Amino acid sequence: MAQAVEDWYKQMPVITRSYLTAAIVTTIGCSLEIISPYNLYLNPNLVVKQYQIWRLITNFLYFRKMDLDFLFHMFFLARYCKLLEENSFRGRTADFFYMLLFGATVLTTIVLVGGMIPYVSESFAKIIFLSNSLTFMMVYVWSKQNPFIHMSFLGLFTFTAAYLPWVLLGFSVLVGASAWVDLLGMIAGHAYYFLEDVYPKMTGRRPLKTPSFIKTLFADETVVVARPAEVRFAAPPVDELRR
Numbered sequence: 001m002a003q004a005v006e007d008w009y010k011q012m013p014v015i016t017r018s019y020l021t022a023a024i025v026t027t028i029g030c031s032l033e034i035i036s037p038y039n040l041y042l043n044p045n046l047v048v049k050q051y052q053i054w055r056l057i058t059n060f061l062y063f064r065k066m067d068l069d070f071l072f073h074m075f076f077l078a079r080y081c082k083l084l085e086e087n088s089f090r091g092r093t094a095d096f097f098y099m100l101l102f103g104a105t106v107l108t109t110i111v112l113v114g115g116m117i118p119y120v121s122e123s124f125a126k127i128i129f130l131s132n133s134l135t136f137m138m139v140y141v142w143s144k145q146n147p148f149i150h151m152s153f154l155g156l157f158t159f160t161a162a163y164l165p166w167v168l169l170g171f172s173v174l175v176g177a178s179a180w181v182d183l184l185g186m187i188a189g190h191a192y193y194f195l196e197d198v199y200p201k202m203t204g205r206r207p208l209k210t211p212s213f214i215k216t217l218f219a220d221e222t223v224v225v226a227r228p229a230e231v232r233f234a235a236p237p238v239d240e241l242r243r
Contacts (some may be wrong), residue, residue: 012078013085014218015096020078023131026061027070030094037062041128058130061106069177077135080142088107088145093218098210103137104130106188123180136185140165144193185186230241 009017029035040058047055063070089096107130114124127133147162159167169182192208200206 012082013093015100016078016081016085018068019081020074022061022079024064024074026058027063027066028053030062033065033207037129040075042111042130043128044115052095056104056108059129060134061130062129073132073135078138079137084138084142088142090187093212096220097216098208099141099196100134100138101214102186102192102208103134105134105139105176106191107184108188110184124153126178127180127184130184131174132181133185133188134169136182140189141193144189144197154205188205 004121012020026035026040030037030040040055040062042055042059043052046052061071084099085093085096087155089099091114109111111124111127111130117124146159147237149161150158151161151164152158152165153171165186169179169186173179195208196206
């Protein structure tokens with residue numbers, strides 16, 4: 001059993017493995033009180049005034065308590081992050097990292113701007129960890145890129161992947177979780193999907209082209225497409241040519 005888990009972990013692509021490891025280590029560290037969540041949450045004042053820049057990253061690593069909800073999000077992180085990196089972004093590690101960076105930036109911007117808008121500022125002020133939203137963004141992007149895959153929710157009903165984010169959003173509401181977290185992930189995911197997949201087809205321009213300095217950070221593997229070997233047929237016998 002342990003060997004199977006180790007093999008499964010080693011076979012993960014680099015970004016998925018790194019993010020999953022950081023999330024698990026951070027959450028366990030907080031549960032054991034080795035790390036304090038108060039040093040991790042998103043606080044604009046501390047970022048700007050005390051230069052605690054790490055909060056822009058650490059708020060995406062903490063997944064609250066070690067409970068069923070934590071396992072639920074770890075499953076979705078491991079599954080859909082891995083599916084995206086191995087399929088849609090195969091051989092494009094830098095592009096995948098840039099997608100996560102874009103999503104994290106959009107989510108942070110929404111929360112910061114929302115915190116300055118009257119009547120909704122209190123709701124946004126309660127969102128101090130965006131890890132669940134970033135996970136939901138990956139689910140949304142995957143569902144948009146694979147809309148016709150048939151899925152089942154807890155064996156109760158079947159649907160296509162295009163409706164997966166809405167099914168999960170409905171489930172979150174039923175169990176009493178905040179719908180804001182999932183909605184933010186859907187907004188960030190749709191922004192990426194539109195700018196990366198829809199807008200280039202409409203205009204021929206790709207606004208989310210990965211910067212060269214990010215590409216230099218990753219040695220993307222070359223995707224080799226196998227081609228059939230050249231086949232040569234022997235000439236027919238002379239007798240057959242004379243017929």
